[in-house]
Amino acid sequence: MTALSLRGIEKSFSGNPILKGVSLDAGAGEFIALVGPSGCGKSTLLRILAGLESADAGEIMLGDRNLSPMPAADRNIAMVFQSYALYPHLTAAQNIAVPLVMRKLTRVQRLPLIGPLMPGQRKAVAAIKRDVREMAVSLKIDHLLDRKPGQMSGGQRQRVALGRAMVRRPSVFLMDEPLSNLDANLRVHARGEIVELHRRAGVPTLYVTHDQAEALSMADRVAVMIGGSLLQLASPQVIYDDPAHIEVARFIGQPRINLFPSQVGADGTITFGDIRVGLHRETVAAGASVTVGIRPEFIRVSRSGQHGLPARIDRIEFLGSEIILYCRLDAIGEPVVAKLSPAEGAGLAAGMPVRVEFSADRLFVFAEDGHRVPSTPVDAAARLETAHG
Amino acid sequence: MAKAVAAALPLVRKPARSAAERQEARAALVLSLPAMVLLFVFILLPVAVVILFGFTDYELGYAGFRFVGFDNYTELFTDRTFRRSLWNTAVYTAIVAPISIFMALGLAMLIESENIGRSFFRTAYFLPVASLLVAMATVWQYLFHPTIGPINALLALGGLPRPNWLGASTSVLYSLSIIGIWQSVGFNLVLFLAGLTAIPRELYQAAHVDGARSAFDRFRLVTWPMLGPTTLFVTTISIINAVKVFETVKTLTEGGPNKASEVLLFTIYQEGFVYLKVGYASAMTVVFLAILVVLMFLQYRVQDKQVHYS
Amino acid sequence: MNAQTFTLGRAVRLSILIFGTAIFLAPYVFMISTAGKAQSDIFSSSLSLIPQHWSYVQNFTKALTRVSMTRLLFNGVAVCALIFVFQVMIAIPCAYAMAKLKFRAARPMMVLVMLGLLVPIHATALPLYVAFDRLAVLNSYFALVAPFTISVFGIFLFLQFFRAIPDDLIHAARLDGMSELGIIGRVIVPNAWPAVTAFAIFSVVAHWNDLYWPLIVVSNQTYATPPLGLLYFRAAEAGDDYGALMAATLIITTPLVAAFLLAQKRFVEGITMTGLKG
Numbered sequence: 015m016t017a018l019s020l021r022g023i024e025k026s027f028s029g030n031p032i033l034k035g036v037s038l039d040a041g042a043g044e045f046i047a048l049v050g051p052s053g054c055g056k057s058t059l060l061r062i063l064a065g066l067e068s069a070d071a072g073e074i075m076l077g078d079r080n081l082s083p084m085p086a087a088d089r090n091i092a093m094v095f096q097s098y099a100l101y102p103h104l105t106a107a108q109n110i111a112v113p114l115v116m117r118k119l120t121r122v123q124r125l126p127l128i129g130p131l132m133p134g135q136r137k138a139v140a141a142i143k144r145d146v147r148e149m150a151v152s153l154k155i156d157h158l159l160d161r162k163p164g165q166m167s168g169g170q171r172q173r174v175a176l177g178r179a180m181v182r183r184p185s186v187f188l189m190d191e192p193l194s195n196l197d198a199n200l201r202v203h204a205r206g207e208i209v210e211l212h213r214r215a216g217v218p219t220l221y222v223t224h225d226q227a228e229a230l231s232m233a234d235r236v237a238v239m240i241g242g243s244l245l246q247l248a249s250p251q252v253i254y255d256d257p258a259h260i261e262v263a264r265f266i267g268q269p270r271i272n273l274f275p276s277q278v279g280a281d282g283t284i285t286f287g288d289i290r291v292g293l294h295r296e297t298v299a300a301g302a303s304v305t306v307g308i309r310p311e312f313i314r315v316s317r318s319g320q321h322g323l324p325a326r327i328d329r330i331e332f333l334g335s336e337i338i339l340y341c342r343l344d345a346i347g348e349p350v351v352a353k354l355s356p357a358e359g360a361g362l363a364a365g366m367p368v369r370v371e372f373s374a375d376r377l378f379v380f381a382e383d384g385h386r387v388p389s390t391p392v393d394a395a396a397r398l399e400t401a402h403g
Numbered sequence: 404m405a406k407a408v409a410a411a412l413p414l415v416r417k418p419a420r421s422a423a424e425r426q427e428a429r430a431a432l433v434l435s436l437p438a439m440v441l442l443f444v445f446i447l448l449p450v451a452v453v454i455l456f457g458f459t460d461y462e463l464g465y466a467g468f469r470f471v472g473f474d475n476y477t478e479l480f481t482d483r484t485f486r487r488s489l490w491n492t493a494v495y496t497a498i499v500a501p502i503s504i505f506m507a508l509g510l511a512m513l514i515e516s517e518n519i520g521r522s523f524f525r526t527a528y529f530l531p532v533a534s535l536l537v538a539m540a541t542v543w544q545y546l547f548h549p550t551i552g553p554i555n556a557l558l559a560l561g562g563l564p565r566p567n568w569l570g571a572s573t574s575v576l577y578s579l580s581i582i583g584i585w586q587s588v589g590f591n592l593v594l595f596l597a598g599l600t601a602i603p604r605e606l607y608q609a610a611h612v613d614g615a616r617s618a619f620d621r622f623r624l625v626t627w628p629m630l631g632p633t634t635l636f637v638t639t640i641s642i643i644n645a646v647k648v649f650e651t652v653k654t655l656t657e658g659g660p661n662k663a664s665e666v667l668l669f670t671i672y673q674e675g676f677v678y679l680k681v682g683y684a685s686a687m688t689v690v691f692l693a694i695l696v697v698l699m700f701l702q703y704r705v706q707d708k709q710v711h712y713s
Numbered sequence: 714m715n716a717q718t719f720t721l722g723r724a725v726r727l728s729i730l731i732f733g734t735a736i737f738l739a740p741y742v743f744m745i746s747t748a749g750k751a752q753s754d755i756f757s758s759s760l761s762l763i764p765q766h767w768s769y770v771q772n773f774t775k776a777l778t779r780v781s782m783t784r785l786l787f788n789g790v791a792v793c794a795l796i797f798v799f800q801v802m803i804a805i806p807c808a809y810a811m812a813k814l815k816f817r818a819a820r821p822m823m824v825l826v827m828l829g830l831l832v833p834i835h836a837t838a839l840p841l842y843v844a845f846d847r848l849a850v851l852n853s854y855f856a857l858v859a860p861f862t863i864s865v866f867g868i869f870l871f872l873q874f875f876r877a878i879p880d881d882l883i884h885a886a887r888l889d890g891m892s893e894l895g896i897i898g899r900v901i902v903p904n905a906w907p908a909v910t911a912f913a914i915f916s917v918v919a920h921w922n923d924l925y926w927p928l929i930v931v932s933n934q935t936y937a938t939p940p941l942g943l944l945y946f947r948a949a950e951a952g953d954d955y956g957a958l959m960a961a962t963l964i965i966t967t968p969l970v971a972a973f974l975l976a977q978k979r980f981v982e983g984i985t986m987t988g989l990k991g
Contacts, residue, residue, distance in 0.1 A: 431819070439807070513726050528733070647833065685839055
């Protein structure tokens with residue numbers, strides 16, 4: 015079931031297109047991470063959804079309601095800002111209460127001095143206080159309710175911001191890099207908490223981040239945005255194992271994917287070192303330039319043996335559970351990065367000549383326009399002589 | 404055809420504004436409307452009217468007026484009182500502005516480098532700014548009194564000549580300048596102190612390391628350039644305030660003796676509100692406004708240059 | 714720069730500062746001293762600071778009876794308070810709109826504000842006087858207050874301050890359901906107290922001390938402000954009764970000086986802020 019649907023959202027600032035027709039559907043309780051490099055338009059998309067900015071074109075549908083013409087206050091969309099945007103002059107309790115006060119009290123009831131004299135105000139205020147307290151207890155910040163933002167730590171402020179967003183039971187939840195101002199330990203811890211809160215609230219959630227680890231670990235589906243376009247929207251595993259576009263492959267994965275220029279041979283296959291892959295799509299003509307990609311963990315490195323391409327080790331990074339190897343291919347002078355287990359990497363040192371071997375079934379082929387061209391390994395047994403030179 | 408393209412073009416470049424944007428723009432207009440109406444009624448319109456009046460022979464109490472072109476302006480430049488008044492204002496400004504700036508800068512640096520009594524000194528020098536100038540002018544009148552005033556009593560003790568400070572046409576402008584300096588040093592001092600505290604300590608340490616041995620070298624290398632924006636602002640405001648001198652003149656001398664302390668605003672006041680020659684006084688006001696505009700323009704020019712070189 | 718060692722440089726520095734302080738405070742010392750002197754004292758021994766015949770009571774009685782001091786002080790307070798309240802109520806919404814809302818008129822309005830900063834009351838006084846005379850509103854609180862209800866400087870100062878308030882805070886307020894007026898009242902003003910106090914100090918000092926405009930529009934004691942009242946007092950006191958005159962100046966100077974001494978830090982901060990931003 016589609017709960018939230020964005021259709022063809024476009025936006026440009028003074029002639030520069032920021033969003034180039036973004037469409038995206040989110041299910042009722044789905045957690046979608048919007049990930050991309052800074053300036054890709056992900057925050058703008060979130061602000062348009064919240065009603066803080068208006069789109070040049072496109073529609074926003076929540077269920078069967080069209081949100082596009084509504085002002086921000088009427089959309090019932092909650093947002094957690096990167097800076098938390100807590101009101102500095104109000105206590106945590108007052109901060110959390112603001113959206114309730116604005117919705118549940120009338121204009122007159124909100125007035126200082128006069129408000130408490132209005133009928134029903136006391137009861138409404140008591141109900142708000144109860145809601146705030148419950149929210150605070152569930153976020154474990156009930157001991158902080160009387161403090162102002164200036165007297166709280168980053169993590170505590172972040173929880174208050176979450177509380178303020180959730181307390182009014184929004185129909186959509188937006189988060190704009192809510193963890194980026196926390197230190198590394200707290201951030202990993204907070205990921206789990208946010209996912210848990212999302213599950214309890216059960217509303218569609220859009221989560222903007224530039225941190226791919228956050229996106230992959232938290233989201234049901236990941237939307238990769240680059241240069242104002244949504245390049246792929248899929249589960250974290252598909253995004254990683256089956257990128258639809260070269261930019262998606264380049265952006266997701268640490269260390270970065272290895273990319274090499276290549277050409278489609280006369281027989282419609284691509285030969286790379288001693289492996290050959292056939293292309294499924296007929297559109298890539300023989301002789302066309304393509305890019306071949308392989309993730310660092312699908313590269314084997316050996317000191318002896320005949321398989322693979324000869325290379326030389328430039329640098330080794332020891333990261334504890336794994337080793338990152340920076341090599342250079344002898345034949346074409348291109349750098350190649352491999353990720354090994356410490357056991358595999360034992361005995362290797364900078365300057366050593368080695369052979370690097372790619373797993374043919376893990377090779378991605380991208381056409382010149384960046385789109386992925388499906389491929390399968392051909393004739394894996396028949397090793398060719400090194401063709402490059 | 405070409406017409407249709409031209410008409411379509413703006414639509415392409417500027418997409419129609421959404422309802423939310425229109426609502427925001429409407430709210431903004433409503434919020435700024437009172438201010439803009441009052442700005443128009445009490446500032447823009449009166450300035451336009453002053454310029455208009457400057458070309459008439461309007462006098463309050465007489466019905467109607469004629470347009471006289473530039474007659475008022477030609478009269479101004481032959482008017483001995485007005486020329487005297489311009490000259491006096493220039494002399495007053497030339498004395499008060501530089502002295503109050505450099506005195507404030509010197510005192511600010513002394514206070515800044517002193518650890519004790521900082522807030523006491525600051526308070527003492529600032530007190531005149533918070534005091535009613537008309538009242539303090541009266542006190543100065545007593546201090547300057549030729550026979551019973553403490554200043555001349557002190558001079559007599561030292562066997563020095565005892566000038567008739569506010570009473571002689573040779574000294575009245577200087578006496579007023581002393582009051583002007585006394586009144587404005589504190590304001591400039593406080594601004595300079597803020598500017599000085601904003602200079603990072605590391606810069607002075609770097610200057611030491613780089614071989615700026617004397618205090619004067621460090622002043623040239625660090626203090627003066629870093630204070631640039633403050634100094635520019637203090638200079639502009641000091642000049643403008645000096646040009647606007649009125650209270651002391653009105654209270655103590657009424658332009659006398661013998662027009663020796665006629666200053667611009669006092670002359671405008673006399674012509675416009677005492678003799679009610681509105682047209683003529685308006686022409687003077689235009690000259691006064693022109694001086695302010697030139698001063699502001701100069702400030703912007705210097706500011707621009709500073710930005711380029713920094 | 715050591716606090717402990719007493720070097721020659723430091724001695725010179727301190728003596729310059731103390732000497733300067735003595736000169737700057739001398740008028741106050743003589744004001745207080747002379748306010749208690751009898752006429753004979755004033756003529757015979759102007760340099761002795763302690764009055765030989767204590768005449769504070771006589772001088773203050775004279776000062777208080779010649780001109781109604783309470784009236785003057787009340788007028789001063791009322792005029793300054795009215796001006797300040799109007800200025801803030803009119804300038805803050807405008808500054809908020811210009812700083813945080815998108816609308817086409819913002820740019821031309823900024824030009825008007827910059828132009829308005831140039832124009833002092835002295836330049837607009839003539840037409841305003843003519844208009845107020847025609848409307849028969851001279852000699853009223855209206856005449857004293859109206860031209861200052863718009864403070865271009867206030868708009869400018871608040872504009873600078875509001876620009877520093879993060880946009881996200883205003884976005885959050887909108888998502889929480891606040892109207893634009895609600896945002897001004899509940900978010901902007903509570904977070905703009907430093908700017909409001911700075912402006913209050915600037916405004917009160919300027920209008921408490923202003924002589925030019927009250928002199929033009931007020932011609933009787935009922936609406937006289939402190940500076941104007943003192944002028945009347947001087948006119949009434951044709952002779953050289955400096956004792957009474959000093960008593961009157963003392964009474965009239967005290968309120969603002971006392972306010973300054975009590976809230977020095979705020980004053981200095983306020984002047985610095987308004988000064989450096991202006």
